[in-house]
Amino acid sequence: MKRFNCTACGSRVCFENTVCLHCGHTLGFDAGTLAMVAVEPVAPDGGLFHRIGGNGKDAAADVRYCENAMHGACNWLVPDAASTTLCEACSHNRTIPNLSETGRLDAWREVEHAKKRLTYSLLRFGLPLDGGASQAPPLMFDVVAQALTGHANGVITLDVLEADSVERERRRQMFAEPYRSLLGHLRHEIGHYYWMLLVNREGVIEAFRALFGDEQQDYQTALSAYYATGAPPNWADNYVSAYAAAHPWEDWAETWAHYLHMVDAVETAEAEGMEPRAAGLRFGAAWPFKKYDVYRQESFDSLMARWVPLSLALNNLSRSLGHGDFYPFVISGATRDKLAFVHRLIRAGAV
Structure with a gap:
């Protein structure tokens, strides 16, 4: 993932940040520009914000936070003109766990953070999330408890217990999978989805x-x-x-x-x-890698x-x-x- 900077003060910020620790401005991820941007409220009592700095044809348009921001599960922005209250990533959620059950909210947040990184990559690649020209169904996620993780006809089911580090380690040992991770699971299952779109033709x-x-x-x-x-x-x-x-x-x-x-x-x-390719370069040598x-x-x-x-x-x-x-x-x-x-x-x- 590329580095991000606060568009208000230029300080470095991370993909999951909601506040710039240097200048205190509120932050959000803009899927349209694939960048973190600082925002400030349009009015003291409203949910609308405008971007500080940034670029692109929609830089002046008002935005709001994804509906899942209220759960601490999302920091992505939604254009005010959009017909949905969910961001580009969360709009593909079909089912989420019962957040009133003990531990489910924290686990779901972990899933969403991993899913945001997955979605970032898919957007960077320019891959369709809606089935594209293949006429396949749009991508959807069911994040539930005690389920078999897998993919079926556009729906990725993920057992929310995969977000529990102890349970994931137990399964890692049981299935002899040394590289088992939440993001790795999502990348694997999304591969089945794109098999329908890119391969099966x-x-x-x-x-x-x-x-x-x-x-x-x-x-x-x-x-x-x-x-x-x-x-x-x-x-x-x-x-x-x-x-x-x-x-x-x-x-x-x-x-x-x-x-x-x-x-x-x-x-x-x-x-x-x-x-690592630069390990053999002499000090002061011209950087050879475009x-x-x-x-x-x-x-x-x-x-x-x-x-x-x-x-x-x-x-x-x-x-x-x-x-x-x-x-x-x-x-x-x-x-x-x-x-x-x-x-x-x-x-x-x-x-």
Whole structure:
């Protein structure tokens, strides 16, 4: 994720901030410009605000906060002229948990914070959230308790207990998934949604099957076999994770999720001034790396050339602090080809 600055004073602010700690101005995320902006009330007793600074054709238009701001679950802005009280991200919620139940509000806030980061990436890629030209259903989320996390016909169901760190660790151990995270879950499930939009069509599905296998094999039978016997011993030669070996659909979703991990991490590293490729440069040498918008312009080969040294650096940093590898995966030749396929389809599907 790129760095954000308060449009009132220029100080650095974070994606989840609601107040600038330097100047005290209220902050919100503007999905139209993909930026954090400072706002001030139009009137003392009203819910309307106007932006301070910022740019774009709608910079002067009044805004209000998403309805879910009252729960501390959202800091995104909604144009006053919009027909909905929910922001670009929250408008895709079909079901939320019962917030009166103990612990549900805090858990749902965690889900929403992760979902905002997911939505940010989708908007940066320019991917449609409404089904696009594929005539697929619009993206929707059901966040409920005691549910089976998964995707079905445009609806992503997420068990709100995944936001509980203790429960998530229990499941991580039970399913032997070393990289289980809330944001990772959302990135995986959104991959199933975009399989409908980007892959399941003439001229693309054939290329998908050549790389990932035939998705027409019985899904439940394949999953049962995976949970009974696990992945093959040599799974790392062909898959990005053990679970990816379960079925071509899961291979796609796991590869998709890892691609989103890579892109977001590379952009964040650049924004934070971390660039492992520069390790061998002499002091005072000219900076040799041209900057690209990693979401829209970076070639796949260039992305990989940046990701590999970055992931190695992150792993070494994690070990230095007494922890395991931050990114415990190896990208084989077969996995690289699959990631390149995801890269091409995302670029082709951008609007």
